Amino acid sequence: MKINENYLKLPGSYLFSQIAEKVNAFQEEHREARIIRLGIGDVTLPLAPSIVKALHQAVEEMGQGSTFHGYAPDLGYGFLREAIAREDYEKRGCQIRADEIFISDGAKCDCGNIQELFAEDARIAVCDPVYPVYVDSNVMAGRTGQYDPASGTWSNVIYLPCTRENGFIPALPEETPDLIYLCNPSNPTGTTLTREQLKLWVDYANTHQAVILYDAAYEAYISDPDVPHSIYEVEGARTCAIEFRSFSKNAGFTGVRLGFTVVPDSLTFQGASLHHMWARRHGTKYNGAPYIQQRAGLAVYSEEGKREVAEQVAYYMRNARVIYQGLREAGFEAAGGVNSPYVWLHTKELTSWEFFDRLLACAHVVGTPGSGFGPSGEHYFRLTGFGTYENTVEAVERIKKASGQLLGTE
């Protein structure tokens, strides 16, 4: 019996599991502490009324013989795929057809699974810092080479540093990757690529026969008209890009589970269609997103639904502004918070984990250490606008009070 030894190369546990353990241990020791969590990107507002209504209706249908739904179509119900094609793509001038949209139970699964379509020796490029799933799923597949604990890097991964030195804008790589993961707006930095900046990447990918794996989970938070909501707003993307979308952050579906991936049928390599390969994966290893959830997804696109979820996004963006402005007032250097629910602050002399511990100890506030997102995330720290407004205001007040200790000026 031989196991997949690539799993053993993964250093430590999944970032958020590690944070949860630390927080639980702290709470055990300080039972009176009212901890405020601005770490994980989980939403806090309840589902919007029109979504709750759609869920109830779908549940009712599932309880009646004449309207019961068994196995869903592997790739998703037509009603949802068509609504997405119309609302998310046609209305933004993107040429994406309903049958190029694959419904799933969330962008994390899709981002993690997509690498299966590519050769074992495909070379990946990731922004640094980056959402850990992109790298970890490739580690498990044996694609990343050896880990160097000192630098926190994998020998076979091309890192694209995004730091305050380059305004968090990755430069085109010197070595040619096969797969390029781009998250726009970026998790964790909260920064963005404009349409013009993204065009460079699309052109690069088409020239070098690379595939862009484009994570647009945070598109609903974009306020700047120069930042694209979809990579397909950029000419040429249909021949080089796969796009991941989520209902988690725009409609609060983190606990509902629904997302989708766009694989245009124009994406072909070595005569093989990535579209057909992804369809085959869905058919073989997936059994469709639940009917109830897909009905809830449809409600997100109703007039009422659109209005309600826009209010939720505005609520979280107000939080992000509160954090961003509070941090700046307290003397921190920070990015993000404008087209993104994430604020990315610089921890100065402290390492990311030292800052984590000090923030937890001094302010009873939980955030996410930047180093957990990659080596260039060291000395940064992520806070999110997904808390309640009241908690966010209080957390910022506590941070201001503790700023001397946190900034090392006390």
Place this chain on the structure above:
Amino acid sequence: MKINENYLKLPGSYLFSQIAEKVNAFQEEHREARIIRLGIGDVTLPLAPSIVKALHQAVEEMGQGSTFHGYAPDLGYGFLREAIAREDYEKRGCQIRADEIFISDGAKCDCGNIQELFAEDARIAVCDPVYPVYVDSNVMAGRTGQYDPASGTWSNVIYLPCTRENGFIPALPEETPDLIYLCNPSNPTGTTLTREQLKLWVDYANTHQAVILYDAAYEAYISDPDVPHSIYEVEGARTCAIEFRSFSKNAGFTGVRLGFTVVPDSLTFQGASLHHMWARRHGTKYNGAPYIQQRAGLAVYSEEGKREVAEQVAYYMRNARVIYQGLREAGFEAAGGVNSPYVWLHTKELTSWEFFDRLLACAHVVGTPGSGFGPSGEHYFRLTGFGTYENTVEAVERIKKASGQLLGTE
């Protein structure tokens, strides 16, 4: 850009997609035909009242700030894992703890994904015929060697024929596999291994350091007291077996999506724990089953829920008996239908696909060609008890009328 060429080795499309295409084409040509589908293993009864009630309650909670649930714990909510540990394991005398149970969105995903934990050159053994997901997911991972279209076999797969000659009971393999997929009660043959017969496999696996991947999706249909509901009823299974369970067939969750996998913490190889590896996979590539679904799963274990789902299982088993008895009366040789919703009939001179076409043409009934489940499935055909009672009775009447053509005696 190099794709995963293993995908291209897969012959044709996923079995059930292929059937759907054929049926759609037939319906197009014969618009008046009222086709009865006894092919795919999808349920037809609506969700039971106690499950509908639990879903509505959970939806209500999701719509209130004080009871909203965001990201679920990766491995599942404690309330569901504890109910499963108690009801499915403790009550049957199995030593399985709640924290050894991993909640997911269904057994198909888990069965398809589990192979990731093992080395690329791990050798698999499968019953033949078998649920296609086991082999196909290993093809995609490059573990099965080359396909021989003439024999319908893969060069690096150990096939365990299950035919009428051996009473559908697989013999221990001559070559030693690393992974052994067992489905009990079997899909597609509807036959079973008794506790005593399964013990041979557990002992074999422990002796040969192999892992049994045990699919118990149909355990609710077992009526024979000698057939185990879980492999952990067999001594020694904790050191060699992973078990897959589903809510699809016992509670009609095919469109709801909920399942679980048991990975005991005593399963270690080369010093690595499969339990920890599976947990890591969940943490990295999965984001938890929806809260709503997990509440529905809990309702399956309530007193009311247990009674209601037992009635549904009885309803489908009555159908299976109707099919089994009708086929026998019509002169067919058939297996299954006693501890399983599946009836497996012999198509005599006709190939499985010839029988499929003839059954569709003469009786407007859809079933599943046995050859789609592996080479030893040739000349067999699967019918399922998951239709409505009325449709099942009518389908059997139609088959009886067409039996001359179907059996080749006319």
